[in-house]
Amino acid sequence: MKIGIISDTHGLLRPEATERFAGVDHIIHAGDIGQPEVISELRKIAPVTAIRGNIDRGDWAARYPDTARVKLGGRFFYVLHNLNELDLDPAAAGIDVVVSGHSHQPKSETVDGVLYLNPGSAGPRRFKLPIALATLELIGDALRPRIHEVG
Numbered sequence: 761m762k763i764g765i766i767s768d769t770h771g772l773l774r775p776e777a778t779e780r781f782a783g784v785d786h787i788i789h790a791g792d793i794g795q796p797e798v799i800s801e802l803r804k805i806a807p808v809t810a811i812r813g814n815i816d817r818g819d820w821a822a823r824y825p826d827t828a829r830v831k832l833g834g835r836f837f838y839v840l841h842n843l844n845e846l847d848l849d850p851a852a853a854g855i856d857v858v859v860s861g862h863s864h865q866p867k868s869e870t871v872d873g874v875l876y877l878n879p880g881s882a883g884p885r886r887f888k889l890p891i892a893l894a895t896l897e898l899i900g901d902a903l904r905p906r907i908h909e910v911g
Contacts, residue, residue: 767861
């Protein structure tokens with residue numbers, strides 16, 4: 761199973777993002793969507809799990825939760841926008857992957873058997889940070905995250 765992971769689009773879904781996600785089985789958006797059309801376009805590629813970020817306001821954003829738990833390919837994912845607001849122990853809760861955004865800095869690390877994955881920001885460039893997204897392949901017992909710079 762291959763999962764596309766994106767965050768901080770701030771209303772901009774780049775063509776490179778949709779190209780990179782071609783063929784994925786599921787997409788996770790970790791907040792700061794910016795415009796509802798971003799999710800509509802992602803849903804044309806694959807089913808989407810999306811949460812609300814700190815800039816997501818208004819009636820359209822109210823339908824998105826602050827966090828989400830989803831099981832994909834036999835693995836349990838916990839999605840939140842700001843990792844600093846994590847209010848549970850993922851390992852104790854049986855979470856395999858924590859997906860976050862907010863910092864605009866791509867990062868992938870495993871701590872206590874839990875993969876923490878921040879795809880970075882795929883929206884407008886902020887400061888000198890890269891424009892990035894991620895894919896995660898679930899192959900047997902292996903988790904294979906990959907950060908992709910785009911734009």
